[in-house]
Amino acid sequence: MTNNDIVPGFDDEKDESLKIKLQKIPEVEGCLVLYLTGYIDTYNSNYFQKRVAKAIEAGFIRLIFQCGGLNYVSSTGIGSFTAFLKSVKPRGGDLVLLEIQPKVYEVFQLLGFSQFFNIKDNLDDSIDFFRTGSSTEKVSVFPKIFACPICSKKLKAVKSGRFRCSECKTILAIDNSGQVFLG
Incomplete structure (x- = not known):
């Protein structure tokens, strides 16, 4: 094949x-x-x-x-x-x-x-x-504490969506399963 x-x-x-x-x-x-x-x-x-x-x-x-x-x-x-x-x-x-x-x-x-x-x-x-x-997926992954993939600052997300790292200002996105992405 x-x-x-x-x-x-x-x-x-x-x-x-x-x-x-x-x-x-x-x-x-x-x-x-x-x-x-x-x-x-x-x-x-x-x-x-x-x-x-x-x-x-x-x-x-x-x-x-x-x-x-x-x-x-x-x-x-x-x-x-x-x-x-x-x-x-x-x-x-x-x-x-x-x-x-x-x-x-x-x-x-x-x-x-x-x-x-x-x-x-x-x-x-x-x-x-x-x-x-x-x-x-598990019932809910939020609130989720994670490290910024760029500067490693500990961040907390209460729901899925896009937001900015408070430290390095990188735009991050988090999906419903708690996966974190750039942009």
Whole structure:
């Protein structure tokens, strides 16, 4: 089964620096594993975003990124993952990052994004995460105390929406599940 069989037109564009192989998870609706090999930087992140956007448009909103073959992700690359999260969350989807190499995980941590993503060690755990239904949230996550992803100031959100960090003035958004995003 080719990528184009799963997502029509997926392989119309290719980039040697980042190879993506798709695997559909039939037992979970809208679930797709993307095996990433190579790296994601400023130059190929647009390619990466366009490929994944195609998958999301095709109805895949539960995305598992298999990152074991990913040896470098720049801040631009991490921005791509954040964009995917913003894209699938309103549709009831989510994403899981799988087998992140330590040096790649460090970049997520340095930028303060490690807490926004569901990070799993193996494919079974990732599939179970979606099978149990990530959309069944706890009763209420508010009020929520969290650290600003930019300056680490402790902030409190009483409801979802957009607001500004009292310390560094960064605009932040928090969704109904308590996920914090930039902008």
